[in-house]
Amino acid sequence: MQYISRVIDDARLFGYVPDNSEEILPNRTRTTVLVIPGGGYEMTSDRESEPIALQFLAADCNTFVLRYSCRPATYPTQLLQVAAALAEIRAHADEWHVDLDRIAVIGFSAGGHLAADFATGASDEVLRAHGYDPDELRPQALMLGYPVITAGEFRHDGSFSALLGEDYGKQEKMDEVSVEQHIDARTPPVFVWHTVPDDCVPVENTLMLVEACHKAGVPVEAHLFPSGGHGLALGTAQTAWQGVNGIEPCVQTWMKLALDWLARLFG
DSSP: EEEEEETTTEEEEEEEEEOOOOOTTTOOOOHHHHEOOSTTOOOOOOOGGGGHHHHHTTOOOEEEEEEEOTTTOTHHHHHHHHHHHHHHHHHHHHHTTTEEEEEEEETTTTTHHHHHHHSSSSGGGHHHTTOHHHHHOOOOOOEEEOOOOOTTTTHHHHHHHHHHGGGOOOOHHHHTOOOOGGSSSSSSOOOEETTTTOOOOTHHHHHHHHEEEHHHOEEEEEEEEEEEOOOOTTTGGGGGGGTTTOOOGGTOOOOOOOHHHHHHHHH
């Protein structure tokens, strides 16, 4: 296995590329997954980083984690770091055995907002203004766990305050980063999960995402779990905190569901 570590635009990209035997599997390429952890744009969660990446590695994917800039860095810094990370992965496609038609991004909580903001048309003008081609970099699959989506009624105030800084509350900027307003045909197929009792990022965020995808004709698979709070990651002892907090048996199936969805999508 090859371990990758890069510093890109003040963000850190690290990842894992399984070994390839050219004698047994010549010219083999793999699905590649970029993991974007949450943390309210205040930090990037350890529990939503390497433990997630290693699950995809075990499923024979190339997998990368982006440790993007947080407060005091503000929008669009993080968006441009995602673009730089995906550009780096594409630039090394041959070396890292990346199938350029099978690139997925998965984000959690505020990282879900960042992933979704990048994958939709919301970010296109910003990316072009900074020299990126959004159509070239857009992933072919978007996976989200308990994502921050709306900057409207059901918003997670802390995430948008940290993301926008002095622009927080300005309606034009709030609309610009309210993902559900920007779902259109450019949005890739979506897999999303959330717990209904989430008291930090309300489940309405995911419901609004699903409704917007449905209206735009974007394929979406959604799973709502009846128990559990926010930030569960894998929902197992591996990603629990303070011993037992975050162990939630009903959500532990989401990774298998996501891998099955990814396999069907990419064939």
